[in-house]
Amino acid sequence: MNLFINNIGQLVTVASYGKRVKTGSDMRELHMSSNAALLIQNGIITAIGKNGELAPPSDIDIIDAEGRVVLPGFVDSHTHTVFAGSRENEFAMRAEGKTYQQIAEAGGGILSTMRATREATKHDLYKFADRRLNDMMRSGTTTVEIKSGYGLSPDTEVKILEVISDLKRDHYATIVATFLGAHAFPPESKDDKQSYINRICDYMLPYIAEKKLATFVDIFCELGYFDLKATEQIILESKRHGLIPKLHADQLNAFGAVELGAKHKAISVDHLEKTNEHGITALKNSETIATVLPGCSLFLNHPYAPARSIIDAGIPLAIATDFNPGTQMCYSMQMMMTLACTQMKMTPEEAITASTLNGAAALGLSNEIGSIEIGKQADVVLYNVHDYKYIPYHYGVNHVWKVVKNGVLLDF
Numbered sequence: 001m002n003l004f005i006n007n008i009g010q011l012v013t014v015a016s017y018g019k020r021v022k023t024g025s026d027m028r029e030l031h032m033s034s035n036a037a038l039l040i041q042n043g044i045i046t047a048i049g050k051n052g053e054l055a056p057p058s059d060i061d062i063i064d065a066e067g068r069v070v071l072p073g074f075v076d077s078h079t080h081t082v083f084a085g086s087r088e089n090e091f092a093m094r095a096e097g098k099t100y101q102q103i104a105e106a107g108g109g110i111l112s113t114m115r116a117t118r119e120a121t122k123h124d125l126y127k128f129a130d131r132r133l134n135d136m137m138r139s140g141t142t143t144v145e146i147k148s149g150y151g152l153s154p155d156t157e158v159k160i161l162e163v164i165s166d167l168k169r170d171h172y173a174t175i176v177a178t179f180l181g182a183h184a185f186p187p188e189s190k191d192d193k194q195s196y197i198n199r200i201c202d203y204m205l206p207y208i209a210e211k212k213l214a215t216f217v218d219i220f221c222e223l224g225y226f227d228l229k230a231t232e233q234i235i236l237e238s239k240r241h242g243l244i245p246k247l248h249a250d251q252l253n254a255f256g257a258v259e260l261g262a263k264h265k266a267i268s269v270d271h272l273e274k275t276n277e278h279g280i281t282a283l284k285n286s287e288t289i290a291t292v293l294p295g296c297s298l299f300l301n302h303p304y305a306p307a308r309s310i311i312d313a314g315i316p317l318a319i320a321t322d323f324n325p326g327t328q329m330c331y332s333m334q335m336m337m338t339l340a341c342t343q344m345k346m347t348p349e350e351a352i353t354a355s356t357l358n359g360a361a362a363l364g365l366s367n368e369i370g371s372i373e374i375g376k377q378a379d380v381v382l383y384n385v386h387d388y389k390y391i392p393y394h395y396g397v398n399h400v401w402k403v404v405k406n407g408v409l410l411d412f
């Protein structure tokens, strides 16, 4: 738990000096120092200084960074990491030009993941997710939000949340649980959607809150899924049980989901591919974080979220992967930064801030993680590059050299 890292070529701290989140031009300010050293004691960053000036205490493990770049661990604030099965056949059908409807008729879509996840044992779900989390950490992610949402019944949603709890207890990554029972309607409620909404509100939410199985409640607010009325009902009920709302909003249609999230103080609204000036105005007057998911736009060939307009409006913006088996099968935050820079007109500095400190804020954790500052948890990643801008520039490869999580050097 005690570690001294010296000879750091670029120490990119993303320091926020007590601010919860960075906005506007502050997102470009990385507070970087060259030729630096870092002292970690009991999992906490206790000193930051110049190489040669900051002396290591005796009997401490030392990592010689040999001029490499050090960044805070990535915070992936939106994933669907616990699931069974895979959907490569659907991927191939999409490549052949098949429509969503044709894919659904052939047994694909979210319900195919639901069937596989319902059938899977807790042991298998744990094993699959554990492997994915290891890979995520190898590519620099040290905190991961994981949603339920592939069970769509009280028992199976709880099963997924229990797997997330077990992973939270066992895994090196910091894991945050989100209940996404309102991801889609299960086939058994197809003709009576309100009965499923009521089951979420009257049974699932109280149970999950009582058992402390989730911090957040997410809702797929979209035409044909959970409309504004259903979303508002679930938000209000979640808050009544002390659970914090967040939304999948404006992915396919802009019809007021972002505005609803802002009104009810959602911690974040995620996706935003279709967000227009009304959504931006609502976010400007709120504390809600805009989380963009560029991997989804790449994978589905959809438009990208208007990240430039969101940042320029002074709204805090985070980047996450949305890792899931149907529409975004990539958990590399390095890759997301490349997409942010090439497709959403963000600078590398903004992409780093959005993937670290602002991601932590989107999970309510930016006082503990997300930047390299004295007193914060020592989640730091060393990269095999000479300049931080090289990471999004040379894309499609993993640049991570070593990962330190909570002061522990991970052995991959």
Ligand SMILES: [Zn+2]
Pocket (backbone or CB within 6 Å): 078, 079, 080, 248, 322, 324
């Ligand atoms: Zn999602």
